[in-house]
Amino acid sequence: MTRPAPATVRWLILLALLVFWELMPRTGLIPELFLPSMTSTLRVLVADWREYAEALMVTLYEVGFAMLIACGFGILAGALVGGLALLRNLLLPVFSSLYAVPIVILYPIFTAWFGIGSESKILFAGVYGFFPVMLSTAAGIRTIDSQLLLAARSMGATLPQQIVRVIIPASIPTVLTGLRLGGALTIIGVVVSEMLTSAAGIGYLVTRYRTILDSAHVFGAILMILLMSILFDLAARAIERRTLTWQTAGRREKETREARPATPVAAPAA
Amino acid sequence: MQHVANLSASRAEPAPAAVAVEGVSHVYDGREGKVPALEDISMTVGAGRFVVIVGPSGCGKTSLLMMMAGLRRQTEGAILCAGRPILDPDPDRVGVVFQEASLFPWLTALDNIEFPLALRRAPREERRRRATEMLNLVGLQGFGARYPHELSGGMKQRVSIARGLVQDPPVLLMDEPFAALDEQTRMTMGHELLRIWSQTGKTVVFITHSLTEAVYLADEVLVMSARPGRIIDRILITLPRPRTYEMMATDVFGRLRDRIWQQIRKAA
Numbered sequence: 001m002t003r004p005a006p007a008t009v010r011w012l013i014l015l016a017l018l019v020f021w022e023l024m025p026r027t028g029l030i031p032e033l034f035l036p037s038m039t040s041t042l043r044v045l046v047a048d049w050r051e052y053a054e055a056l057m058v059t060l061y062e063v064g065f066a067m068l069i070a071c072g073f074g075i076l077a078g079a080l081v082g083g084l085a086l087l088r089n090l091l092l093p094v095f096s097s098l099y100a101v102p103i104v105i106l107y108p109i110f111t112a113w114f115g116i117g118s119e120s121k122i123l124f125a126g127v128y129g130f131f132p133v134m135l136s137t138a139a140g141i142r143t144i145d146s147q148l149l150l151a152a153r154s155m156g157a158t159l160p161q162q163i164v165r166v167i168i169p170a171s172i173p174t175v176l177t178g179l180r181l182g183g184a185l186t187i188i189g190v191v192v193s194e195m196l197t198s199a200a201g202i203g204y205l206v207t208r209y210r211t212i213l214d215s216a217h218v219f220g221a222i223l224m225i226l227l228m229s230i231l232f233d234l235a236a237r238a239i240e241r242r243t244l245t246w247q248t249a250g251r252r253e254k255e256t257r258e259a260r261p262a263t264p265v266a267a268p269a270a
Numbered sequence: 271m272q273h274v275a276n277l278s279a280s281r282a283e284p285a286p287a288a289v290a291v292e293g294v295s296h297v298y299d300g301r302e303g304k305v306p307a308l309e310d311i312s313m314t315v316g317a318g319r320f321v322v323i324v325g326p327s328g329c330g331k332t333s334l335l336m337m338m339a340g341l342r343r344q345t346e347g348a349i350l351c352a353g354r355p356i357l358d359p360d361p362d363r364v365g366v367v368f369q370e371a372s373l374f375p376w377l378t379a380l381d382n383i384e385f386p387l388a389l390r391r392a393p394r395e396e397r398r399r400r401a402t403e404m405l406n407l408v409g410l411q412g413f414g415a416r417y418p419h420e421l422s423g424g425m426k427q428r429v430s431i432a433r434g435l436v437q438d439p440p441v442l443l444m445d446e447p448f449a450a451l452d453e454q455t456r457m458t459m460g461h462e463l464l465r466i467w468s469q470t471g472k473t474v475v476f477i478t479h480s481l482t483e484a485v486y487l488a489d490e491v492l493v494m495s496a497r498p499g500r501i502i503d504r505i506l507i508t509l510p511r512p513r514t515y516e517m518m519a520t521d522v523f524g525r526l527r528d529r530i531w532q533q534i535r536k537a538a
Contacts, residue, residue: 151372154339155386155433156361165389169376246376246417 036216045220052205056224059190059201062121063228066186069126070133071179077130078137078178083167092138099131107193116197125189129182136178140171173244180236187229202228287314287350288441288473289338294347295498296333306498307333308344313492313501317440320467320474322484324530325494326537331477334499335445338475339366352440361386365434369446373418373429380405380414383432404432407466424455431463435470444476448483457515460486464513481527481534486513491530495537503533 004012018038024030025037032040045052081087081095107124114120144167152166194203202221209217296308307330315321323331336342338349340359349356351363359366373382381388383401392400405414408428418426427447434442447463448456460483467474478484484491485507493503507526509517517523 145372147368147370147372148374150341151366151368152385154341154359154361154364154366154368155389156359157389161389165385166374169374172376246378247419 033213033215036219040216041219041223044216045223048217048220052202052220052224055200055202055205055221056228058118059194059203059228062118062125062190062194062201063187065118065122066125066129066190067183069122070129070182070186073126074130074133074178074182075137075175078134078175079141081134082138082141082171088138088142095131095134099135103128103131103189104192104196107196110193111197116199118200121190121193121198121201124193125186128189129186131182132185133175133178133182136174136181137171140174140178141167143174144170173240173247176236176240176243180233180240183232183236184229187225187232191225288317288319288352289313289315289475290350291334291338292348292350294334294337294344294349296330296337296344296346309498309500311347311499311501313504315441315473315475317473318471320464320476320487320489321492322476322478322488322490323492323494324478324481324484324534325499326496326534327479329494329496329537330499331494332445334494335366335443335475335477338441339364339443341366361437361439363439364441364443365437365439367427367430367434367442367444367447369449373426373433375418377417378414379410379416379418379421379425379429382418382429383436385433386437400436401432404436405429407435407469408432409462422455423451424459427451427459428462431466435466435472439472441473441475444474446477446479449479456480456483461513461515463487464511468512481530482518484530485509485523485526486518491526493530493533493537502537503530505529505533 021035022038025032025035025040081091103124106127107120110120110124114123148166148170149162152162157165190201191203191206194201195207198204202225205221206218206225209215209221291311291313294308294311295306297304297306299305311334313321323334325331333342337344338351338356340356343357351360354363356364373379374385377385380398380401383404384397387397387400402414405411408431410425410428410432413421413425418429421429430447431442434444448459451459463474464487476487478487488507490507491505492501493505494500495502505526509522509526
């Protein structure tokens, strides 16, 4: 018997989970209050699609601006910290330890300063996503192979040319990883802050329906957040793949070469 | 710049040297104060010659090469390439090939070779044409669209050589270019380098740890002492050209290699 492909297994697991989700509440093994069935979740999503759509727009708007802040300032600060030894020695230890702090404890301060509207979410999630972007940008610039810069100099590259033609392309892979991580964190930041204090957004729906014990609506909101995160991750990975063809082009080729059946060693010499 | 003026007066040789190193010393700041790295090095490399520098590890041969490339500044003395002092990297006069293939992984082989031309904003067509020419010269026809990680070690160094030659500099500096290659590839690459050298007529300064490689490639071998590096011997390799693999088994080859080895042992 041949082993099924990993992709097939993954889909089967997902299918099993969905079946489990549907059957457990239906058979009464888990009360609907704890786990509403898949169909009842989907039903409220369809019935109240307008409410969910409005909440989603608010959340997406906040996530969009938060990502702009996280990526923009993260790349800028990371480039400065990674490129200038003085700043690096001063700031990198501070930033690295700040990254370990649960920044969510600062959220009440954000609401005090910026109110409970979108501004506080955007700024909070922006700060939340800023750190991985900044740290990986700094790391990407710091870990550039010095041989590459030496080679560029030997070919007469000026400092601006070294930056544009060597430092930036060489640090793109690590920066992109940071963007994917930072983007995911801004989504978390927005949703969490919406859950804590707000009057709109998907996170707000989760909190509101939870307080009135409407599990189907809570799960509907959770499902949307899940989809949003997964879609973001897929998009980010697609961008990484497209940008980094030079990393994957050969690997794909190698894989196909290795996947080919080996030529028989003792082939008859005729 | 005083020493430069002195130099041009003293340089009254008939054939202008492609590279002239005049009284170069170098001292760097180490943990325990000043460390003399190079001590009063003078040498000339005639145009079109193939000169190999050998010496114990840490003797400063790479530093010397970096100075010839204008990538590092010596504390004393002057280095002239094509008659003019070299103060900054100048790819029109000096091409450099490094030990590790220092190709840009995000560029294809052809784009890597074009890189020095792109820096000077040469017209696109001209760039393509030159780079393709170089690619063919190093025997990589049809591999221009490959990325470095899709090439073998030897092929990568071929691309590096092509890149070093793309601006047609009279001098090619090579810092242990084949050190990371396996023995067989290394032999092939040495042979290939001699073919490229005889086709292009470049002046080559080549650093290696391999004595066989030194004798096989060189017109002359310069032996450097341990730190502070000085040139302690200059050995002319009188083997006829073109060199063949069979020569390696001859007595002359063995004696030359032995002499270099004796010098290095003394030097270390």
